[in-house]
Amino acid sequence: MSVMDATEPVNQHMDQSVAEPSVTDEETAAATEAAAEEQADHIRRLRERGLVRTVIQGGVEGRAVGFGSGDAAETINHHTYYGVGLGTPVVDPVDGRVPERDLDLLRKVYVEPDSYTELVDHLTEHGVAVLRGAPGSGRRTTALLAARKAMDTGVFILDGQAGVRRLLNTEGGLQPGRGHVIEGDGTKWANELSPQLLMRLREVTYGRQPLVIVVDDQVPVDALTGHIVEHEAVEGTRLRVLERHLEEQLEDRPLDCRKLLEHERLREDLRGRRSLAETAALARRLARHVRDGDDIDQILQGLGAGLRAKAEKLLGPPPKVVPDGARKQEVSLWSRAFLLAGVVLDGTTLSRVSRESLRLAELLHGVHSPSSVPAMPLFEESVQDWLGHSDVEFTDRFGKPVGPRHPECLVRVSQGGLGEAVLEVLWHDHSGARGPLLEWLDSLVVRGEEDIRVKAAQTVGLLATLDWAYVHEELLVRWASDKSEHAERRRFAAAWALERAVTDPLLASRVQRLLGRWSQQRDFRACAQAAYGTRIGAKFPTEALNSLERIAGAGTRSVWAAVREIYAAGSRVEVLQRLADWAASPSHWRRDDATKCLQGLSRFRGERRVTVFLKDPVPREHLLLLSRRVLLNGVSQHRQRGWDSLRLWVERAGDEPGLDRLVADFFTDLPEPGAEGDDLRQRFLFYLRLWSHQLPDGETAEHIHQQVTEGWSS
Secondary structure, eight states: OOOOOOSSOTTSOOSSOOOOOOHHHHHHHHHHHHHHHHHHHHHHHHHHHTSEEEEETTTEEEEEOOTTTSOTTOBOOSOOOSSOOOSSOOSOTTTEEOOHHHHHHHHHHOOOOHHHHHHHHHHHHHSEEEEEOOTTSSHHHHHHHHHHHHSTTOEEEEOGGGOSGGGGSTTSSOOTTOEEEEEOTTOTGGGGOOHHHHHHHHHHHTTTSOEEEEEOTTSOOGGGTTTEEEOOOOTTHHHHHHHHHHHHHTTTOHHHHHHHHHOHHHHHHHHTOOSHHHHHHHHHHHHHHHHTTOOHHHHHHTSHHHHHHHHHHHHOSOOEEOTTSOEEOSSOHHHHHHHHHHHHTTTEEHHHHHHHHHHHHHHHHTTSOGGGSOOOOOHHHHHHHHHHHHOEEEEOTTSOBOOTTSTTOEEEESSTTHHHHHHHHHHHHOGGGHHHHHHHHHHHHHHSOHHHHHHHHHHHHHHHHHOHHHHIIIIIHHHHTOOSTTHHHHHHHHHHHHHHHTTSTTTHHHHHHHHHHHTTSTTTHHHHHHHHTTHHHHHSHHHHHHHHHHHHHHTSSOOHHHHHHHHHHTOHHHHHHHHHHHHTOSOHHHHHHHHHHHHHHHHOOGGGOGGGGGGSHHHHHHHHHHHHHHHTOSSHHHHHHHHHHHHHHHHHHTTSTTHHHHHHHHHHHSSOSSHHHHHHHHHHHHHHHHHHHHSSOHHHHHHHHHHHHHHHHO
16 A cells, blocks of 8 residues: 655654555556556567567567578677677677677688778778778678777777767777777768868877778768778678588588588578678578588578578469450469468468458459459368468467367468568569558558557568568558557557567668657657667667657656566666666656656566665665655655555565565665755654554564664664
């Protein structure tokens, strides 16, 4: 039960009474909070079910997707080198040193392009170079190893968001006797590099701390002659990278390695890879399957090229015009619609898939003349048609094969990765279906239950990896800024779509920049907040919390839901530190969100419980600051939330051995010397006495009261 905040103990001229809410009010509030938490957990499980396993920043297992290899997005850490796909960040994203062991691993598998030698020579002669190349071409790895070659005592990654002008200062982040790399992708300063600035940087860095500025191939360089080194992954680089990785990982199995490299299907699949990081991920996957004892032919059948060939066969060729002007269609419109519905709604009931396939067929019908649409067959004929042209299975919820008339018949795509291949082939080979497909996905978001909405949104995220500009303009912007009666559903759908799109290494920075802009625009702010409450916030916790701080300051809505997800994903110490800062902010709304978050975190149980940090000095200090600032807040409602939070700790201390001692020590340290500290001590004593009467286990509160009193007296 919660109580009104008491400014002084009850026996010391209190200037306001302590009112206890009714049991009904408290039970209603608790039920509402429990329902919200349960719904958030349910949606999180649905999102994770539709994504491929990976490891994310924060040290916890999450979910991500990657088309083609099945785990091409095997890592979504902040820094990924094409040579070493590391599962967790190896460098602090703000001015961090690259470990030598990682550079050694890179050297073993690195394939030197012509730009490498040119870059090393340029750094040796001038000290500063601008390396210009397309994302995914291995430019970052080239920059790291060239900087290490030019200055063999170490390499530092500099914070790109902080810009390059700060490097002109004596304490700008440059380390004497070290090489440096800074990336300009998505930054304003990358497009504003001037010869004068580069000359000044050359004076600062020459001979002491060489610097490589990495920019993408769209940055204008007309005025930067003499500073630019062009980087390009030439024809054959992907194959050489694949060879180097497989030879390294299958060093003790040279025959298997050679058999893989000589297989034509592997070479076909390699042509569909867009980045060297994907090539490295493919090599890791192949080596893992070989070591698991899988047959090489079977391994290669599951690659992207084989899946694309199957998808092309299932969808059939685009309709052809025959001499009499009529269209000839080898695969019926109904079969195509059912295949697409089965791919998007994989694992859903046959009744739902068939119903939605009819709606999709009606939309696809709009891009053809009426005479080209065949008559809808009967159910049994439809089932045979679907099974013959969709490569799906009918099972019950336990995975056991069942007939189409089974009451719980579920439709499942028979081969992993085939669904993504079908969507890719449809998007590129049947362009007339793009609009109807997006319209149908939008209808699923508006009409469907949670699981249907998640599946539809994640499909849109996958399509964004195939054609970002089209999907962004046609659907994501509209969803994010919608103001209709379905605005909330579309807003969350956009967030879930971006969560899937961000796992593409070529889109990660673009999604990050997009959300940064949206967090500052009124019409898009709510969608940005929802997106930061997904794995995007877990992947980029610092950037997410910065944007959420801006949103909180605007006062339009609480950011607790997004903070909860970032905290739950593993960035807990950073969340506590940021909340402590918000609690001291001059902004009322940031302080308000800090108190709401403290109360929300205090409700967590299990591994996420906030009291687990009472044993760890660093997060405990952040928690001390946060709690102290909330309890001394000038707004009574904020103080009340603080006392309600601590009451939850006391209530649980009776159920968890040893927690009472930790809570008592924490309460002892909360008041600081001075008048405010004395006032806080008296309030603590009052509330502990009150809780000893209110809580079912009043003895724990009395015991904590005794320990706190002894701690203060000593």
